[in-house]
Amino acid sequence: MIARPPLPAVSLLTLSYLRVFPGMGALLLVGVVCAAAGLATQPAVQRSSWLAAAGAFLVALPCLFAGSHFRALASRRSHALLPGFVQVMVVAALGLFGLLALIAAMLLALAIAIPVWLGLPVALLACSALFWFGFLPTPLRALIGFVLIALLLRGTIDPASMELHRHSVYVAIFAVIFCAIGWLCFAGWFQHRMATFRVFERSELAHWNLPMGMNVGQRERIGSAAGTLLLGIGDAWSSRALRAAIGGLLVPLGLFALLYALLPTAEAQRWIGAPVPTFLTLAYALGYYTHLCQRAAQRRPLLWLRCADDWSGLRRVAERALLAEWLALAGAMLILNLTLAACSLWRFDLLALCVVWLLALLYNQQLALYRSLSDAVQMAAIFAQLLLLVLCLALIRIGEHPALLWWFAAAQIAAIVTLRLIAAPRIST
Amino acid sequence: MTEPMLRCEGLQLHRGGKPVLSQIDLQVLPGQVIGLIGRNGAGKSSLLEALLGFHHLSAGTVTAWGMPVRQLPAQHKRRIGLVTQRDELLEGLTGTQQLQLIASFYPHWDRALVDRLSASWALPLQRRISTWSMGQRQRLAIVLALAAGPELLVLDEPVASLDPLARAQFLLEMRTLIADQRRAVIISSHIVSDLEAMVNQVWLLDQGVLRWSGAISDIAELIGPGADEPASLEQVFRSVIR
Numbered sequence: 140m141i142a143r144p145p146l147p148a149v150s151l152l153t154l155s156y157l158r159v160f161p162g163m164g165a166l167l168l169v170g171v172v173c174a175a176a177g178l179a180t181q182p183a184v185q186r187s188s189w190l191a192a193a194g195a196f197l198v199a200l201p202c203l204f205a206g207s208h209f210r211a212l213a214s215r216r217s218h219a220l221l222p223g224f225v226q227v228m229v230v231a232a233l234g235l236f237g238l239l240a241l242i243a244a245m246l247l248a249l250a251i252a253i254p255v256w257l258g259l260p261v262a263l264l265a266c267s268a269l270f271w272f273g274f275l276p277t278p279l280r281a282l283i284g285f286v287l288i289a290l291l292l293r294g295t296i297d298p299a300s301m302e303l304h305r306h307s308v309y310v311a312i313f314a315v316i317f318c319a320i321g322w323l324c325f326a327g328w329f330q331h332r333m334a335t336f337r338v339f340e341r342s343e344l345a346h347w348n349l350p351m352g353m354n355v356g357q358r359e360r361i362g363s364a365a366g367t368l369l370l371g372i373g374d375a376w377s378s379r380a381l382r383a384a385i386g387g388l389l390v391p392l393g394l395f396a397l398l399y400a401l402l403p404t405a406e407a408q409r410w411i412g413a414p415v416p417t418f419l420t421l422a423y424a425l426g427y428y429t430h431l432c433q434r435a436a437q438r439r440p441l442l443w444l445r446c447a448d449d450w451s452g453l454r455r456v457a458e459r460a461l462l463a464e465w466l467a468l469a470g471a472m473l474i475l476n477l478t479l480a481a482c483s484l485w486r487f488d489l490l491a492l493c494v495v496w497l498l499a500l501l502y503n504q505q506l507a508l509y510r511s512l513s514d515a516v517q518m519a520a521i522f523a524q525l526l527l528l529v530l531c532l533a534l535i536r537i538g539e540h541p542a543l544l545w546w547f548a549a550a551q552i553a554a555i556v557t558l559r560l561i562a563a564p565r566i567s568t
Numbered sequence: 569m570t571e572p573m574l575r576c577e578g579l580q581l582h583r584g585g586k587p588v589l590s591q592i593d594l595q596v597l598p599g600q601v602i603g604l605i606g607r608n609g610a611g612k613s614s615l616l617e618a619l620l621g622f623h624h625l626s627a628g629t630v631t632a633w634g635m636p637v638r639q640l641p642a643q644h645k646r647r648i649g650l651v652t653q654r655d656e657l658l659e660g661l662t663g664t665q666q667l668q669l670i671a672s673f674y675p676h677w678d679r680a681l682v683d684r685l686s687a688s689w690a691l692p693l694q695r696r697i698s699t700w701s702m703g704q705r706q707r708l709a710i711v712l713a714l715a716a717g718p719e720l721l722v723l724d725e726p727v728a729s730l731d732p733l734a735r736a737q738f739l740l741e742m743r744t745l746i747a748d749q750r751r752a753v754i755i756s757s758h759i760v761s762d763l764e765a766m767v768n769q770v771w772l773l774d775q776g777v778l779r780w781s782g783a784i785s786d787i788a789e790l791i792g793p794g795a796d797e798p799a800s801l802e803q804v805f806r807s808v809i810r
Contacts, residue, residue: 148672151665158660158696215656216622217712220649221673222642 170196387471649718
């Protein structure tokens with residue numbers, strides 16, 4: 140029991156959820172604008188697009204980060220000693236979840252004209268899934284990411300399969316069951332965590348902390364001592380190329396093998412449409428490159444052992460090492476796309492997607508290396524998730540509006556240049 | 569006899585199969601101001617965390633006010649204050665909001681102390697914490713720990729990121745604080761000279777082993793007889809930890 144009403148603490152913790160990263164408030168405002176635009180638009184298709192965008196910014200975004208924010212809050216040593224902190228945090232989380240689920244249900248009901256009784260369980264299901272995401276162990280989180288991608292692709296290939304009216308009863312039942320399971324898991328995790336208050340390290344909290352070094356047996360060829368020290372893996376071009384090739388080919392091939400093993404051949408072949416291999420490679424690159432950026436940001440101080448330079452100089456070394464990794468990934472992407480073109484599966488709009496994605500990875504690198512070390516990992520992970528969310532949505536309409544992606548690419552370049560201009564003086568002082 | 573606030577017996581901690589802390593027996597009594605010293609990686613932070621129940625011990629027990637430290641109820645948690653090596657503030661909040669957040673958990677929050685320290689340390693409370701410097705953040709973390717009026721205050725390298733002026737102010741504040749004989753303070757620091765003026769007990773940790781613990785007045789015994797003049801804590805530290 141705590142002596143005072145926990146209202147101020149609850150409201151402040153809720154407020155902190157909505158400020159997980161700089162600019163989150165602005166993104167929420169964009170969601171409000173999208174929702175207003177959706178309400179003011181008459182044609183049903185345009186209206187649903189606006190409301191879907193509103194849902195992404197107003198609901199999916201806070202939901203996606205709430206889980207990891209929880210983990211971060213629960214892992215603080217000083218919070219573990221606060222009397223009554225557990226109760227306050229649970230109340231804050233439930234309040235936030237309820238609010239987001241309500242907004243999601245309203246947006247769903249407006250966007251696809253389904254009854255509220257059906258919209259609410261769907262919203263609860265979606266919000267719960269995103270909420271749990273932050274509590275899952277890292278490998279499972281990566282798997283869930285691929286499942287979400289697969290679901291979106293299925294929706295793209297066969298839109299009818301995603302129509303909720305057809306499966307209303309099942310959706311409602313699944314929503315109740317999965318919400319219950321998810322929240323029980325959360326409650327169990329949280330109870331255990333706060334009862335034993337085991338300390339989490341920040342690196343454990345990053346969403347894309349995947350063991351993707353592919354350094355089997357620690358036998359990679361070392362290119363330079365500084366680069367290897369920084370990345371923690373061999374930085375020779377041969378090692379780098381091997382990693383990129385494994386990521387670019389093994390990940391799609393593994394999934395296809397799984398699909399062929401589990402599904403009838405005809406059904407499996409539907410999945411191997413043009414976007415799928417490219418998209419899987421892009422998703423792999425996102426996790427792998429973010430992981431490398433995180434590692435480089437953490438290990439940058441070690442460069443003092445090899446380079447007698449100031450922070451700006453060390454940053455340049457790190458940038459060069461990461462850029463080389465990026466080039467290897469871009470090369471793998473190019474080979475994959477040329478192969479697909481030879482198989483007549485390649486589409487021009489996918490090239491735009493690849494370019495945008497790769498530029499976004501560079502932006503991710505800038506974030507990781509420019510910002511203060513303590514925030515770099517989380518910032519990069521957050522950006523990676525945001526990117527995944529936006530591009531998953533974009534992929535659904537990519538065939539109709541490929542020009543949008545090129546504009547997005549231009550925006551990415553502008554962001555990278557701006558970030559360099561803004562952050563460079565801070566680093567050098 | 570005075571009841572110990574904190575007691576550990578046979579404390580052992582392993583991480584990744586390697587020993588981090590070995591066979592440590594200690595106790596903390598009211599009025600003690602303990603300086604925990606040791607080289608980087610000696611296990612100072614691990615020891616403090618183990619004493620506060622943040623780790624599963626490989627062996628041994630830690631009790632606080634007679635209760636297992638990992639099962640402390642809220643009324644006893646309230647009696648402990650902690651300043652970590654790296655602050656644990658919520659970056660999305662302003663300084664004022666952070667203060668309000670922590671204050672809401674404590675019925676006897678010392679607002680006067682908060683106002684006085686915030687003013688003398690020039691904390692920009694209206695700005696978001698994400699824009700603060702490391703030193704400013706550390707100062708706020710110290711204010712938060714002090715304002716709760718803890719009986720047992722644990723400070724893990726509290727002055728590492730403070731400038732000399734703020735460090736002097738902090739030490740002054742600490743001297744006032746430790747004058748209260750009902751309170752105990754454990755402070756780890758690399759700056760041994762700071763500790764010397766403040767502590768009355770010393771724990772000397774070396775590679776996870778408690779090499780020595782006792783009153784600071786007895787520390788000269790560590791370098792043996794024959795010294796011409798009383799040895800400083802730093803001299804002892806240098807001679808013992810090679």
